Amino acid sequence: MASATQQTLQAFTHWLDEVVARGDWRAERDFIADTLTIHSDTGTRHLTRDQYMQWVLSTRPPDWRLAVHDLVAQDERVGHVFSVTQTNPRTGAASERRGIEVVRFAGGQFAEIWLAPRSAEAGPWPHLACTRAEWSIAEDPPSPTEAAIAAAMARYFEIRQTREADGLRDLFVDPMVVHGPGPTRAESLEEFISRVATELETTPGWKMTAEDCFVARSKAILRWNYWHPNPIPANPSPVAGLTLYEFRSGKIAERWQAALPGGTGWE
Secondary structure (H helix, E strand, O other): OOOHHHHHHHHHHHHHHHHHOOOOHHHHHHHEEEEEEEEEOOEEEEEEHHHHHHHHHHHOOOOOEEEEEEEEEEOOEEEEEEEEEEEOOOOOOEEEEEEEEEEEEEOOEEEEEEEEEEOHHHOOOOOOOOOHHHOEEOOOOOOHHHHHHHHHHHHHHHHHHHOOHHHHHHOEEEEEEEEOOOOOEEEOHHHHHHHHHOHHHHOOOOEEEEEEEEEEOOEEEEEEEEEOOOOEOOEOOOEEEEEEEEEEOOEEEEEEEEEOOOOOOOO
């Protein structure tokens, strides 16, 4: 019998093949739960299947295409780094948008979506061109590598609460490559340690919450919020987003990150 992860992946790939690849938007109805909850940069919406289909059929042009650059699947969740291309039917202008999305499936259908956009100025996603064979699919039960990565992520959350920043040396390579929300950069481990260690001094009351994290093979996807009690336009609260982490030799070596607008958090 297929594992929960395999069933979820089968539902997602079936949607890619039957709906996206064929441009058959009406067929999407079979893949949507009675109520679909979507969390994004425009807030949270709860749509019935009919409402969702009405929105899709009225807004999605025939040439809408989705490219999945990387994917992580565990149990009922699929997280993927993506880009979407389409042509505006009124103006003829071509556009491309990018982001990271997590989908929760229920009964083989899309039940809940968390979507964080990548800014247009940041450009295409770098260092990602995974085929389906290269997607990260969780083992059942978790492999020793997956268990170690889950423990490392738990330790990271703990450090963000305690500010025991020297512990980051055991979790990150130096430097770590960071893609987003701005341009790609190499982040010095010492600078990262200093920033975490002094967060409460620079932003009193600053707190990170890990809303969800799941692991497959050498990768993890984290849904996060940062909060502080005295937001101002230059330093809004909350700050929220999704991050894909890649581990190499037991440490985080690279991350791809997309964020909601400042002042918007995950519900």
